[in-house]
Amino acid sequence: MIDEIKTVARRHLAADGANLSLRAVARDMGMVSSALYRYFPSRDDLLTALIIDAYNTLGDAVEAADGGIEERDDLRRRWFAVGRAIRRWALAQPSEYALIFGSPVPGYQAPRETAFAAGRTPVVLLRIIAGAPEKALDTPGPVARDLAAVVATLDIDISPTQLARGSVAWIHLFGAVSFELFGQLNNVIEARDEYFDLQLDLMADLVGLS
Amino acid sequence: MIDEIKTVARRHLAADGANLSLRAVARDMGMVSSALYRYFPSRDDLLTALIIDAYNTLGDAVEAADGGIEERDDLRRRWFAVGRAIRRWALAQPSEYALIFGSPVPGYQAPRETAFAAGRTPVVLLRIIAGAPEKALDTPGPVARDLAAVVATLDIDISPTQLARGSVAWIHLFGAVSFELFGQLNNVIEARDEYFDLQLDLMADLVGLS
DNA sequence: TGTACATCAGTGAACGCGCGTTCACTGATGTAC
């Protein structure tokens, strides 16, 4: 039942953006709006559930894509598989992507519980990058300290330099997907797949994957 | 009067995100909501005006930042000035940034008139990049064709390769600002200025600015 | 096998609020003669 509500809610997200309406969801299910309160204490809790689900299905897709590459040492290939999987997932459920990576929903504050699910995708990326050869980077002190703190919380054997390059690549990846998804490529680039691959290539160079 | 409405509307954008309410704006101005219809035929027209203004104030800031660099040949310095100006502008008016670069407002379709204002910022970036030394890049055919079409519409003497690298750097720049602004850096990187500069540096390398 | 009771999913009305937009209007200001 909870699953059915979430499915319908996801359909509404797709149609109306983040303006998710409990009443509309209930209507679609042939129920009265108050009935949903048996399953979710409030609209924000439904939103939170959807956010966590989104992070998790993205995480699933990304882990599957990485796991699907037999040659574990071919880091560049794994990078491409993961990058493409992220984009494919985003294009397939744009509103869920916007929910987790788009402009924040007004008045909604994501609770702590989302953090773990949110971390799954970056972790896969960083595991790949951890295998890259060291490539010098002049990281300013304060940034180095922030990154060192991040390394400490991760169960990955990654150098500060790798993490610096990796986090930047991850941000570029996010940028590339968002730019396309939020319509900024419209009337400019039509060969979207190829353009994205071109960017993946440049990012792979940036992190030093061979 | 129109300006006052827009000013108040901007304040509301800042508070409530893109859920701009005509009634709330009117209330704030001590007017009745219907009075606004003397100035804007509909809520969407007000939104369009705000979007165009946002593009233009960003464009102003960016052009001023670039123009402020005396040594026109120091392309890397100009790149930094412009990149920082974009970020500074975004941090100063986050909701206006979200309006033009964030997830699309549900049900709102930006009219054609926004295109010119939207182009001002990328144009400044590309003028800088046009001066960079040629740096080879293997651009797939379809992408090369899309980029060639873009060059044709611009009044800039820029090579396809420079444009390819430049557009990618612009997307990364957008990604870096959005990532920070949309809260993805929270609890991860605190040294935001330095981290952003680090990214500008890597982008400048990418486009081959010396 | 049959009765009494508890559980609980879903109802329907209501509260109090929001919104965009239309429309006939008031009343002050400015213009023309």
Next chain:
DNA sequence: TGTACATCAGTGAACGCGCGTTCACTGATGTAC
């Protein structure tokens, strides 16, 4: 200098719609004796 008229910014009531949330309730299903 004074009167008649036009302009037009802003009003207020209304239409028809939306929303999240509460609350007492119905009525079917399952359980215990």
